[in-house]
Amino acid sequence: MKPRHKRFALIGGGLAVLGLAAALVLNAFQSNLVFFFTPTQIAAGEAPKGKAFRIGGLVKDGSLKRQPDGLTVQFIVTDTAKEFPVAYTGILPDLFREGKGVVAQGKLGENGLFTASEVLAKHDENYMPPEAQHAVDEAHKAAKTVKQ
Amino acid sequence: MSNRIVNWFKFASPQTFYPLAGKMIPWFWALTAVFGLVGLYIGFFVAPTDAQQGEGYRIIFIHVPASWLSMFIYLIMAFWAALGLGFNTRLSGMMASALAPTGALMAFLSLWTGALWGKPMWGTWWVWDARLTSELILFFLYLGFIALQSAIDDARRADKAGAVLALVGVANIPIIYFSVKWWNTLHQGASVSLTRSPSMAQTMLWGMLLMALAFWMYSIAVSLTRVRAIILERERHAGWVEELKELKS
Numbered sequence: 001m002k003p004r005h006k007r008f009a010l011i012g013g014g015l016a017v018l019g020l021a022a023a024l025v026l027n028a029f030q031s032n033l034v035f036f037f038t039p040t041q042i043a044a045g046e047a048p049k050g051k052a053f054r055i056g057g058l059v060k061d062g063s064l065k066r067q068p069d070g071l072t073v074q075f076i077v078t079d080t081a082k083e084f085p086v087a088y089t090g091i092l093p094d095l096f097r098e099g100k101g102v103v104a105q106g107k108l109g110e111n112g113l114f115t116a117s118e119v120l121a122k123h124d125e126n127y128m129p130p131e132a133q134h135a136v137d138e139a140h141k142a143a144k145t146v147k148q
Numbered sequence: 149m150s151n152r153i154v155n156w157f158k159f160a161s162p163q164t165f166y167p168l169a170g171k172m173i174p175w176f177w178a179l180t181a182v183f184g185l186v187g188l189y190i191g192f193f194v195a196p197t198d199a200q201q202g203e204g205y206r207i208i209f210i211h212v213p214a215s216w217l218s219m220f221i222y223l224i225m226a227f228w229a230a231l232g233l234g235f236n237t238r239l240s241g242m243m244a245s246a247l248a249p250t251g252a253l254m255a256f257l258s259l260w261t262g263a264l265w266g267k268p269m270w271g272t273w274w275v276w277d278a279r280l281t282s283e284l285i286l287f288f289l290y291l292g293f294i295a296l297q298s299a300i301d302d303a304r305r306a307d308k309a310g311a312v313l314a315l316v317g318v319a320n321i322p323i324i325y326f327s328v329k330w331w332n333t334l335h336q337g338a339s340v341s342l343t344r345s346p347s348m349a350q351t352m353l354w355g356m357l358l359m360a361l362a363f364w365m366y367s368i369a370v371s372l373t374r375v376r377a378i379i380l381e382r383e384r385h386a387g388w389v390e391e392l393k394e395l396k397s
Contacts, residue, residue: 035275128352
């Protein structure tokens with residue numbers, strides 16, 4: 001074995017060990033690296049109790065209600081399996097829409113109402129012109145009527 | 149075959165690489181200009197408005213190329229670092245040092261444009277989600293690499309120390325890339341990937357790819373310029389440097 005081969009073997013071995021260590025560390029931190037919990041996870045008791053955490057999912061269609069004071073809103077966050085009502089006082093981000101992604105930070109009350117102190121919009125990775133979006137929506141509607 | 153290998157290794161010496169790099173630089177600048185102009189034109193005038201985000205999404209034409217390059221440059225840097233450690237070639241270390249500032253610039257651009265984009269769309273400049281945090285770590289890795297190298301006076305030892313740091317940091321690259329898949333993040337998933345067709349309108353995608361090429365060519369041009377400066381600095385006592393026409397005046 002030439003010294004050069006030895007060095008490359010050392011580098012390769014080092015990288016392999018490092019990769020393994022990184023994988024193990026990440027695996028151990030798995031639960032701390034979660035940015036938000038889905039309603040299903042919360043219902044299963046995976047979210048921290050009595051502490052602030054983030055809930056993430058879709059804003060349920062037709063669930064957005066504004067209180068008379070004009071600033072407080074209530075909506076339902078769903079992952080299509082489970083859902084939680086969320087109350088929030090403040091300005092919603094521009095991309096906040098019914099049927100779109102949302103991440104809200106706050107606390108879950110005893111009554112199952114999630115009181116948010118911050119609401120962020122989570123958009124998807126699809127980029128298309130409005131006409132294409134319209135066509136997609138129409139196709140979805142058509143597909144739904146066919147199913148029914 | 150053996151002929152070829154000899155030819156390639158010829159350019160591993162700073163003396164032969166210096167003029168070669170000098171000849172290549174103008175071409176990469178030309179490509180940067182062509183790709184950049186066409187990419188910007190498509191980005192601003194041809195690509196349609198986005199259905200969800202309106203005109204604001206157009207920052208994607210800077211954000212995504214910068215993010216790609218920040219990861220790609222790191223891989224190239226680590227590649228040179230590994231070659232330098234293994235073969236003990238002088239040029240490899242110089243290449244790694246030349247790439248680091250450009251990589252840091254790309255990581256910074258990615259973070260900065262991401263913040264500018266996040267505020268109007270998500271409603272926040274910054275969140276500590278896995279994607280954003282790992283990209284920030286990448287930025288610090290670049291800065292750490294530069295700082296470590298400049299803290300060691302002996303160039304060859306600086307190369308070795310930097311190379312080890314660069315190789316250790318490589319673990320971060322797959323973490324950045326797959327973070328949106330492995331964990332729940334605020335950042336959305338990849339619009340363009342090797343495994344499935346892109347989820348973007350054609351013209352948007354073309355604008356983004358052309359801008360990525362422009363950023364790529366720019367990075368090569370700047371890094372080659374920088375590596376030439378590094379070669380001159382480190383080899384200043386060598387005979388061939390003293391013979392250089394451009395330094396005679």
